[in-house]
Amino acid sequence: MSEALLSVDGLQKHFPVTKGLLKRQVGAVKAVDGISFEVRKGETLGVVGESGCGKTTTGRLITRLIEPTGGKIVFEGRDISHMSQGKLRPLRRDVQMIFQDPYSSLNPRHTVGAIVGAPFRIQGVQTEHGVKRAVQDILALVGLNPEHYNRYPHEFSGGQRQRIGIARTLALKPKLIVADEPVSALDVSIQAQVVNLLEDLQNELDLTYVVIAHDLSVVRHISDRVAVMYLGKIVELADQKDLYKSPMHPYTNALLSAVPIPDVKGRQGRERIRLQGDVPSPLNPPPACRFHTRCWKAQEICKQVEPPLVELATGHEVACHFPENAPAKGDAPAEAGATA
Amino acid sequence: MTDEHFLDVKDLRIHFPTDDGLVKSVDGLSFHLERGKTLGIVGESGSGKSVTSLGILGLHKGGHAKISGEIWLDGEELVSASLDHVRSLRGKKMAMIFQDPLSSMHPYYSVGDQIVEAYRVHNKVTKQVARKHAIDMLDRVGIPQPERRFDSYPHEFSGGMRQRAMIAMALVNNPDLLIADEPTTALDVTVQAQILDLMRDLQRDFNAALIIITHDLGVVAELSDDILVMYGGKAIEYGTGADIFERPEHPYTWGLLGSMPRLDREPTERLLPIKGSPPSLINVPSGCAFHPRCAFEPRTHGKGKSEVPELIESEGGHLVRCHLTRDERRAIWETEIKPNLEATL
Ligand SMILES: Nc1ncnc2c1ncn2[C@@H]1O[C@H](COP(=O)(O)OP(=O)(O)OP(=O)(O)O)[C@@H](O)[C@H]1O
Ligand SMILES: Nc1ncnc2c1ncn2[C@@H]1O[C@H](COP(=O)(O)OP(=O)(O)OP(=O)(O)O)[C@@H](O)[C@H]1O
Ligand code: SF4
Ligand code: SF4
Ligand SMILES: [Mg+2]
Ligand SMILES: [Mg+2]
Numbered sequence: 001m002s003e004a005l006l007s008v009d010g011l012q013k014h015f016p017v018t019k020g021l022l023k024r025q026v027g028a029v030k031a032v033d034g035i036s037f038e039v040r041k042g043e044t045l046g047v048v049g050e051s052g053c054g055k056t057t058t059g060r061l062i063t064r065l066i067e068p069t070g071g072k073i074v075f076e077g078r079d080i081s082h083m084s085q086g087k088l089r090p091l092r093r094d095v096q097m098i099f100q101d102p103y104s105s106l107n108p109r110h111t112v113g114a115i116v117g118a119p120f121r122i123q124g125v126q127t128e129h130g131v132k133r134a135v136q137d138i139l140a141l142v143g144l145n146p147e148h149y150n151r152y153p154h155e156f157s158g159g160q161r162q163r164i165g166i167a168r169t170l171a172l173k174p175k176l177i178v179a180d181e182p183v184s185a186l187d188v189s190i191q192a193q194v195v196n197l198l199e200d201l202q203n204e205l206d207l208t209y210v211v212i213a214h215d216l217s218v219v220r221h222i223s224d225r226v227a228v229m230y231l232g233k234i235v236e237l238a239d240q241k242d243l244y245k246s247p248m249h250p251y252t253n254a255l256l257s258a259v260p261i262p263d264v265k266g267r268q269g270r271e272r273i274r275l276q277g278d279v280p281s282p283l284n285p286p287p288a289c290r291f292h293t294r295c296w297k298a299q300e301i302c303k304q305v306e307p308p309l310v311e312l313a314t315g316h317e318v319a320c321h322f323p324e325n326a327p328a329k330g331d332a333p334a335e336a337g338a339t340a
Numbered sequence: 341m342t343d344e345h346f347l348d349v350k351d352l353r354i355h356f357p358t359d360d361g362l363v364k365s366v367d368g369l370s371f372h373l374e375r376g377k378t379l380g381i382v383g384e385s386g387s388g389k390s391v392t393s394l395g396i397l398g399l400h401k402g403g404h405a406k407i408s409g410e411i412w413l414d415g416e417e418l419v420s421a422s423l424d425h426v427r428s429l430r431g432k433k434m435a436m437i438f439q440d441p442l443s444s445m446h447p448y449y450s451v452g453d454q455i456v457e458a459y460r461v462h463n464k465v466t467k468q469v470a471r472k473h474a475i476d477m478l479d480r481v482g483i484p485q486p487e488r489r490f491d492s493y494p495h496e497f498s499g500g501m502r503q504r505a506m507i508a509m510a511l512v513n514n515p516d517l518l519i520a521d522e523p524t525t526a527l528d529v530t531v532q533a534q535i536l537d538l539m540r541d542l543q544r545d546f547n548a549a550l551i552i553i554t555h556d557l558g559v560v561a562e563l564s565d566d567i568l569v570m571y572g573g574k575a576i577e578y579g580t581g582a583d584i585f586e587r588p589e590h591p592y593t594w595g596l597l598g599s600m601p602r603l604d605r606e607p608t609e610r611l612l613p614i615k616g617s618p619p620s621l622i623n624v625p626s627g628c629a630f631h632p633r634c635a636f637e638p639r640t641h642g643k644g645k646s647e648v649p650e651l652i653e654s655e656g657g658h659l660v661r662c663h664l665t666r667d668e669r670r671a672i673w674e675t676e677i678k679p680n681l682e683a684t685l
Contacts, residue, residue: 157617183438192599193611221601260558
C-alpha cells in the first residue's frame with residue numbers, strides 16, 4: 001500500500017442559507033457533512049453519487065478553492081485546511097482541477113498559447129527554453145498540434161477544448177489532479193479519447209487523480225478505488241473491483257442496478273432495484289441514515305442511529321446497519337467492530 | 341414492408357441557410373414506425389436527431405428552414421400540410437417530451453393548470469372534469485399526493501418530478517406518437533430508471549408509437565425495437581436492436597460500441613476511441629461523411645473519399661451505408677472488432 005498524498009478527516013462544508021434584507025441565516029446546505037478518506041500517491045480515486053450529493057464541493061475543498069466549515073485536509077503531511085491564500089500559493093502548483101465544461105472554462109478572447117502559458121506567468125516559473133516552447137511541449141503531450149499555439153478556443157471541437165483545459169492543468173507539473181466530470185460534456189465518440197489521454201498522462205507523469213463523475217462505467221474504468229457519496233456523506237469506499245463485484249451499501253446496489261446496459265439480450269433477465277422518490281434536499285437531510293427514506297431494507301434503528309463508515313472487509317468501508325454481501329463475521333478485519 | 345406504416349418518413353431533408361452557408365442538418369432520412377413499437381435514434385452530437393423530431397412536429401414550419409421529403413402519419417402527409425393543420429395534430433396525434441422540462445413548461449402557471457389547458461385544447465369538457473383527469477395523470481406518472489401538488493409551480497418540483505409532469509402533459513391526450521428527445525439526460529441514474537420504467541408502462545397501456553432520442557446506448561438498448569444510427573444528417577445504420585448490438589456493420593457504430601466502458605463487461609485496459617472530431621455540416625466531408633475518422637477507409641480503394649455510399653440492405657431489413665461489402669463488414673466485425681470489445685470477457 002503506497003503512502004497517502006492527501007488525507008481528509010471529518011471534512012464539512014455547510015453553505016449558509018440566508019433570508020431577507022438582513023441576510024439572516026435560516027439554515028445551511030450541508031453539502032459535505034463529515035467525510036474521511038485518503039488519496040494514495042499514484043492512484044485514481046473515483047467519486048460517484050447523484051446530483052447534489054457534494055462531489056464538486058468535495059473537489060473544491062481538497063483543492064482549497066473553498067475553505068471547509070469543519071474537519072481537516074492534509075496534503076503531503078501539511079494541514080492546509082485553513083491556510084491563507086498567500087501560503088496556499090505553492091499548493092496551487094501541486095494541486096490542480098479540471099472542470100466539467102470545456103466550453104465555458106476557457107477564455108474565448110485568449111489564444112491557446114496564452115491560456116496554457118498563463119500558469120507559468122502567474123506563478124513566475126522559469127522555463128529552460130522559454131514559455132512558448134514549454135507550452136508547445138505540453139500541447140504535444142495532450143495530442144494537440146504545436147501549431148495550435150496561436151488559435152482561439154472556438155476553433156476547436158469539444159474534445160480538443162477539453163485537451164486544452166488538461167494542457168493548462170499540466171503546465172505546472174502538478175502532483176494531484178482533481179477532475180470534475182472531465183468527459184460528461186463530450187460526445188460519446190470523443191469521451192474515450194479523453195479517458196485514454198488521462199490514463200496515459202498518469203503513467204507518463206506519475207500523477208495522482210481524484211475523478212468525480214456520475215457515470216459509473218467511466219468511473220469503474222478509470223479508478224483504482226471508488227467512493228460513493230449520498231447527501232454529503234461517503235456511504236461506501238472500496239477497491240474498484242470489490243465495489244462493483246460485491247457492493248455492500250444498499251444505495252450502491254441500487255445505483256449499479258439502475259445503469260442501463262447496452263445489450264439487447266440481457267434486458268429481460270437483469271434484476272433491478274427500483275428506488276422510490278428523488279434524492280432528498282441537503283437543506284433538510286433525513287436524520288440518522290440519510291438513505292432511510294428510499295431504502296428497502298430500512299428498520300427502526302436506521303431512523304435513530306447513524307451508521308458509521310467502518311471497514312467490513314479488507315479495504316472495503318461501508319456505512320450501513322444491514323449491508324449486502326457482507327462477509328461472515330469471522331472474515332471481517334478485527335477493527336471493524338460488531339456493526340454487521 | 342410495402343404496407344402502410346403508422347409513421348413513414350421518406351427522404352426527409354431539413355436545411356438551414358446561414359451566413360456561413362447551408363447547414364444540411366437532415367439530409368435524406370427515411371424510417372418508419374408502427375403503433376406500440378419503439379424506435380431509438382442515436383448518433384453524434386449535431387447529427388440531426390433533434391431537428392428531425394422537431395420536423396415531425398412541424399416546428400420548423402414557417403421558419404427559414406428548407407424542408408423537403410414526406411412525413412406520413414396515420415395516412416396523412418405532413419410536410420405539405422398547412423401549419424394550422426399540423427398544429428391541430430399536436431397533443432392528440434403526436435406529442436413530444438423535451439430534454440429540459442423547465443424551459444418547456446411555463447414558469448408562471450401551475451403544473452396542474454398547464455396539464456388542464458393541454459387537455460382542454462382537444463377535449464370540450466369543464467374545468468372540473470379536466471382537473472380530475474389531470475390529477476389522474478399526475479398520479480399515473482408517480483407524483484405523490486397529486487391533488488396537493490396540482491397547484492405547484494414547475495420550479496417547486498425536483499428535476500425528476502418536473503420530468504414526470506412533462507410526461508403527464510405529453511400523455512394527457514393519449515397521443516398516438518410520442519417523441520422523447522433525451523428525456524432522461526438531466527436526471528440521476530436512479531430517477532432515470534424510474535422514468536424509463538414509466539415510459540415503457542405507459543407506452544404499453546396506450547399502445548403509442550414511441551421515438552426515443554438519446555446519446556446513451558444503454559437507454560436505447562433497453563427500450564427500442566428498432567434503432568437508427570445517425571451521422572452528419574444521414575442514417576448510417578438502421579436495424580433491430582439485435583442488428584445494432586449483436587451484428588453491427590457500420591464502422592461508426594463499431595466506434596460507438598468501442599468508445600464506451602460498460603458495466604456488464606470486465607473493464608478492458610484501453611478504450612477504443614473514434615479518432616478525430618465530428619464533421620462540419622456546412623463543409624460535409626466528401627464521399628462518406630465518416631471517412632476522415634474511419635480506420636477502414638483505405639480498404640474501400642478511394643471510394644470512401646469520393647463517393648457517397650447508399651443506405652443498402654444487408655439482410656432482413658438491416659440497412660447499412662458503407663462501401664465495404666457485406667462480407668468484408670461481417671469479417672471485420674467478427675475478427676477485428678468483436679474480439680477487442682470482449683477481450684477480457
Ligand atoms: N456556493 C454554494 N452555495 C449554496 N449551496 C451550494 C453552493 N455550492 C453547492 N451548493 C449546494 O451543495 C450541494 C452539493 O453540491 P455539489 O455541487 O457539490 O453537488 P454535486 O455532487 O457536484 O452535484 P452534480 O452531480 O449535480 O454536479 C447542492 O445541494 C448544492 O446546491
Ligand atoms: N435553426 C437552425 N439554424 C441553423 N442550424 C441549425 C438550426 N437548428 C439546428 N441546426 C444545426 O443542425 C445540426 C443538427 O442539430 P440537432 O439539434 O438536430 O443535433 P442533435 O443530433 O440533436 O445533437 P445533440 O445530440 O447535440 O442534441 C447542428 O449542427 C445544428 O447546429
Ligand atoms: S442503514 Fe438502514 S436505511 Fe441506511 S442503508 Fe443501511 S439498511 Fe438502508
Ligand atoms: S464507406 Fe468507407 S469511410 Fe465510410 S464507413 Fe464505410 S469504410 Fe468507412
Ligand atoms: Mg458537480
Ligand atoms: Mg439534440
